[in-house]
Amino acid sequence: MKKNKPKYKQIIDAAVEVIAENGYHASQVSKIAKKAGVADGTIYLYFQNKEDILVSVFQEKMGQFIERIKDDIAKKSNANEKLYSLIEMHFRQLAVDHHLAVVTQLELRQSKKDLRLQINEVLKGYIAIIDEILHEGVEEGLYHSELNITLVRQMIFGTLDEVVTNWVMKEEKYDLIAQASDVHYFITNGIKK
Amino acid sequence: MKKNKPKYKQIIDAAVEVIAENGYHASQVSKIAKKAGVADGTIYLYFQNKEDILVSVFQEKMGQFIERIKDDIAKKSNANEKLYSLIEMHFRQLAVDHHLAVVTQLELRQSKKDLRLQINEVLKGYIAIIDEILHEGVEEGLYHSELNITLVRQMIFGTLDEVVTNWVMKEEKYDLIAQASDVHYFITNGIKK
Amino acid sequence: MKKNKPKYKQIIDAAVEVIAENGYHASQVSKIAKKAGVADGTIYLYFQNKEDILVSVFQEKMGQFIERIKDDIAKKSNANEKLYSLIEMHFRQLAVDHHLAVVTQLELRQSKKDLRLQINEVLKGYIAIIDEILHEGVEEGLYHSELNITLVRQMIFGTLDEVVTNWVMKEEKYDLIAQASDVHYFITNGIKK
Amino acid sequence: MKKNKPKYKQIIDAAVEVIAENGYHASQVSKIAKKAGVADGTIYLYFQNKEDILVSVFQEKMGQFIERIKDDIAKKSNANEKLYSLIEMHFRQLAVDHHLAVVTQLELRQSKKDLRLQINEVLKGYIAIIDEILHEGVEEGLYHSELNITLVRQMIFGTLDEVVTNWVMKEEKYDLIAQASDVHYFITNGIKK
DNA sequence: AATGAATGAGCATTCATTCAT
DNA sequence: GATGAATGAATGCTCATTCAT
Incomplete structure (x- = not known):
């Protein structure tokens, strides 16, 4: 189950932070990935888009x-x-x-x-x-x-x-x-x- | 006063229609201009952006x-x-x-x-x-x-x-x-x- | 008729040159635009994609x-x-x-x-x-x-x-x-x- | 000699099938690996790239x-x-x-x-x-x-x-x-x- | 030998805005 | 005033390859 893997939660938390800090429209996937400490591509192992x-x-x-x-x-x-x-x-x-x-x-x-x-x-x-x-x-x-x-x-x-x-x-x-x-x-x- | 000129109202009304019909994100300036019957550039004579x-x-x-x-x-x-x-x-x-x-x-x-x-x-x-x-x-x-x-x-x-x-x-x-x-x-x- | 406008032919000719010089896979739209002396977006006024x-x-x-x-x-x-x-x-x-x-x-x-x-x-x-x-x-x-x-x-x-x-x-x-x-x-x- | 090992032939045959069925551009290494019944990484033990x-x-x-x-x-x-x-x-x-x-x-x-x-x-x-x-x-x-x-x-x-x-x-x-x-x-x- | 999770470079396309006519 | 052709910045996603286990 992907939802229990640590990176899943890392990305979710990073997303909340990035959106709160930069606003919805300035929240690029690459920014979320960086904040989560993973590569851009890794996002797509846990989320469809x-x-x-x-x-x-x-x-x-x-x-x-x-x-x-x-x-x-x-x-x-x-x-x-x-x-x-x-x-x-x-x-x-x-x-x-x-x-x-x-x-x-x-x-x-x-x-x-x-x-x-x-x-x-x-x-x-x-x-x-x-x-x-x-x-x-x-x-x-x-x-x-x-x-x-x-x-x-x-x-x-x-x-x-x-x-x-x-x-x-x-x-x-x-x-x-x-x-x-x-x-x-x-x-x-x-x-x- | 620009607000009383006919094109001002035309554009406003066109905008409501275009947004209602196409949704916010699909409402390009060019679409509003077309519906209002004016050129794209004309929009910018009546509105800043x-x-x-x-x-x-x-x-x-x-x-x-x-x-x-x-x-x-x-x-x-x-x-x-x-x-x-x-x-x-x-x-x-x-x-x-x-x-x-x-x-x-x-x-x-x-x-x-x-x-x-x-x-x-x-x-x-x-x-x-x-x-x-x-x-x-x-x-x-x-x-x-x-x-x-x-x-x-x-x-x-x-x-x-x-x-x-x-x-x-x-x-x-x-x-x-x-x-x-x-x-x-x-x-x-x-x-x- | 778009095909008779000068930019249409410029882009076509630029495309041939860029493809011949860089190969098919390295022929980005931006490279063709640059060689044709137009902006990237201009390409899409003359071609669908x-x-x-x-x-x-x-x-x-x-x-x-x-x-x-x-x-x-x-x-x-x-x-x-x-x-x-x-x-x-x-x-x-x-x-x-x-x-x-x-x-x-x-x-x-x-x-x-x-x-x-x-x-x-x-x-x-x-x-x-x-x-x-x-x-x-x-x-x-x-x-x-x-x-x-x-x-x-x-x-x-x-x-x-x-x-x-x-x-x-x-x-x-x-x-x-x-x-x-x-x-x-x-x-x-x-x-x- | 790697060419005589069974996995070598498995991968070759899988590649032909995958390409014939999906076309060249949709034939990802991972797809070939899956059809061959090996891990993605295994491919690279038998082929350079x-x-x-x-x-x-x-x-x-x-x-x-x-x-x-x-x-x-x-x-x-x-x-x-x-x-x-x-x-x-x-x-x-x-x-x-x-x-x-x-x-x-x-x-x-x-x-x-x-x-x-x-x-x-x-x-x-x-x-x-x-x-x-x-x-x-x-x-x-x-x-x-x-x-x-x-x-x-x-x-x-x-x-x-x-x-x-x-x-x-x-x-x-x-x-x-x-x-x-x-x-x-x-x-x-x-x-x- | 075998695995498969992780990596990260690379690119077509849209559209608000400008400005020469 | 009015036009509309031209501009160019900005970004989500794929997939060949690696390497720790």
């Missing part, structure tokens, strides 16, 4: 991202606590990994449509978690029984994504994680008095 | 977009009605202009970071409207007095943006405008029972 | 080659004289144009199969001339009435081609044109006493 | 080719019968080995000039046989005493080569061996009545 590197970056990193949220949620006893946990972990994981935040919020969005479609596939796993929490919340009687789950899920995801993107574009000058409780309050209670 | 065309597309189209929302809001008597109006108009305007929806939600996001920064400048006008409504709502005693306006504005924008993007990616198969009331309800009341 | 340059080289040069033979043959009064004329002109034209001889006999043979197929299309015009002479000779009672024309044409072409190739590979150290009469004698009378 | 494989293919196969013709000729009692035998065997051997025909007539011609020079070395053995027959024929009083042997040999070889190439390019749809007697007649008697 440049796009495959980028998709794999997202898969690997988001895979961990989602996994950690799942683990954290598993410890919570009700939907509302799980939702808070998801928000907090979402923010925390991007707050502690500057490179990853820049890459996911800004750089990878510049990719071509078909790469973005593959990225969306990866995000389905995340979407599923949100859906599950919402269903659970309805069953537990915490959330409205007639909740339009598909729509609410989009709103939650859009909210989290925009908040993180803003924070990255403001050069991460304030405490992202500290926003978690306000965001959670807003999602559950809305803005009405 | 390719990026300037795209920024101008956004400015022109979003300028109208925002203006129409402003007009509609002016008729409403309280913040909550204005918020509903904003959501409904946001959805409505993109729902009726397929090309514009594809260009703003999908294609223009593939642009380089500095173009996106310029796009954000344009969006500040929209942000200001949301802020104003929120302030008004607080003053009217409709919204929480200690509302974190900066954060809530991001959440509202993120929500609207994600809902529209999803609709575009689902090939606009359902009624976007019909989502407005659910979205408004969620924003004001949250998901809690 | 690299292969198109090479096919066009053959078409242009062989077009002239065949045309001159036709003109010369037209002056002759019987098939046998025409055949001699064809042999002599075939040798003469390659003997006076060293670059062309190297390119047609050695370099262009290294091309991919599909380029060679296109080259064969061009050669059909030459084949047709040989066929015509043979038919005429039969009608005139000069050649065997039951002549297997398809086969004989292959033999004539193979003979001429091999004789020229040998001459090029022997670095053109002897007089190719002087071979014409022996070759003609052999083709008409064979080797038997 | 890729070109050396191809030269060796030609040497081995043409060695047999020439040997069989020699054997057949030895049984004949005069030059003219020997010439017929050479033509017939030339056609027969390529007619029965489709792979070899494709490789020698089409694929190996795409090789670089210096490989073609080495191939010519191998062909000298064949040339020598033709020369010998011609000399014999002159001595026997069958052929013209003042025969330009160097030239005639080129013509014979060119004729045979072109006839076979045509047959291969016409996808071997007709009987090549059946052409032998017409070719022999043409070479000895020419086309004149």
Whole structure:
């Protein structure tokens, strides 16, 4: 399995760094290879082409991202606590990994449509978690029984994504994680008095 | 003023069409020129460079977009009605202009970071409207007095943006405008029972 | 019509020179552009791709080659004289144009199969001339009435081609044109006493 | 002697197959190695480089080719019968080995000039046989005493080569061996009545 | 002897922009 | 103002060959 070989991970990590530092369009394969400490050709022993590197970056990193949220949620006893946990972990994981935040919020969005479609596939796993929490919340009687789950899920995801993107574009000058409780309050209670 | 000359508008409209039909990366200047019925070189009499065309597309189209929302809001008597109006108009305007929806939600996001920064400048006008409504709502005693306006504005924008993007990616198969009331309800009341 | 513009011919001629001097595989587009005194990109205003340059080289040069033979043959009064004329002109034209001889006999043979197929299309015009002479000779009672024309044409072409190739590979150290009469004698009378 | 080891022959045979099936340019060393059932590196224990494989293919196969013709000729009692035998065997051997025909007539011609020079070395053995027959024929009083042997040999070889190439390019749809007697007649008697 | 992972040089093509007419 | 021919920088990928095991 190539994914467990050390060079695979070296290249993935190099790609994140190179993209974060140089931007998506200035991230040549040769630059990634150099940062990873391998020859250009070696890249192609582990990845089909440049796009495959980028998709794999997202898969690997988001895979961990989602996994950690799942683990954290598993410890919570009700939907509302799980939702808070998801928000907090979402923010925390991007707050502690500057490179990853820049890459996911800004750089990878510049990719071509078909790469973005593959990225969306990866995000389905995340979407599923949100859906599950919402269903659970309805069953537990915490959330409205007639909740339009598909729509609410989009709103939650859009909210989290925009908040993180803003924070990255403001050069991460304030405490992202500290926003978690306000965001959670807003999602559950809305803005009405 | 170049902006009032007919060729300026021809080029802007050609750009929207070309991008919507061919995608961002396949939208060469020569293609836009051809669609606009002018020579390649003529483009550069009206725009500094390719990026300037795209920024101008956004400015022109979003300028109208925002203006129409402003007009509609002016008729409403309280913040909550204005918020509903904003959501409904946001959805409505993109729902009726397929090309514009594809260009703003999908294609223009593939642009380089500095173009996106310029796009954000344009969006500040929209942000200001949301802020104003929120302030008004607080003053009217409709919204929480200690509302974190900066954060809530991001959440509202993120929500609207994600809902529209999803609709575009689902090939606009359902009624976007019909989502407005659910979205408004969620924003004001949250998901809690 | 692009074929009549001066740059078209410049590029064709540059290509012949570059291929003759550097060999087929070392003939980069940039080298041809430089020799032609145009920018790399200009090549692509006149040719679809690299292969198109090479096919066009053959078409242009062989077009002239065949045309001159036709003109010369037209002056002759019987098939046998025409055949001699064809042999002599075939040798003469390659003997006076060293670059062309190297390119047609050695370099262009290294091309991919599909380029060679296109080259064969061009050669059909030459084949047709040989066929015509043979038919005429039969009608005139000069050649065997039951002549297997398809086969004989292959033999004539193979003979001429091999004789020229040998001459090029022997670095053109002897007089190719002087071979014409022996070759003609052999083709008409064979080797038997 | 490496040439007698089993892997040497395995690699040679794999090369012929791979080239015949995939074409010259798509015949990577790794593909030949795989077909031969050895590792890529093993190739280089038996051959100096890729070109050396191809030269060796030609040497081995043409060695047999020439040997069989020699054997057949030895049984004949005069030059003219020997010439017929050479033509017939030339056609027969390529007619029965489709792979070899494709490789020698089409694929190996795409090789670089210096490989073609080495191939010519191998062909000298064949040339020598033709020369010998011609000399014999002159001595026997069958052929013209003042025969330009160097030239005639080129013509014979060119004729045979072109006839076979045509047959291969016409996808071997007709009987090549059946052409032998017409070719022999043409070479000895020419086309004149 | 045999392996196969690693190497790294080499090149066709696109397209935003210019400027002579 | 308008044209459009010409420019030239910039880069992902292949594959013959090596060499540590």
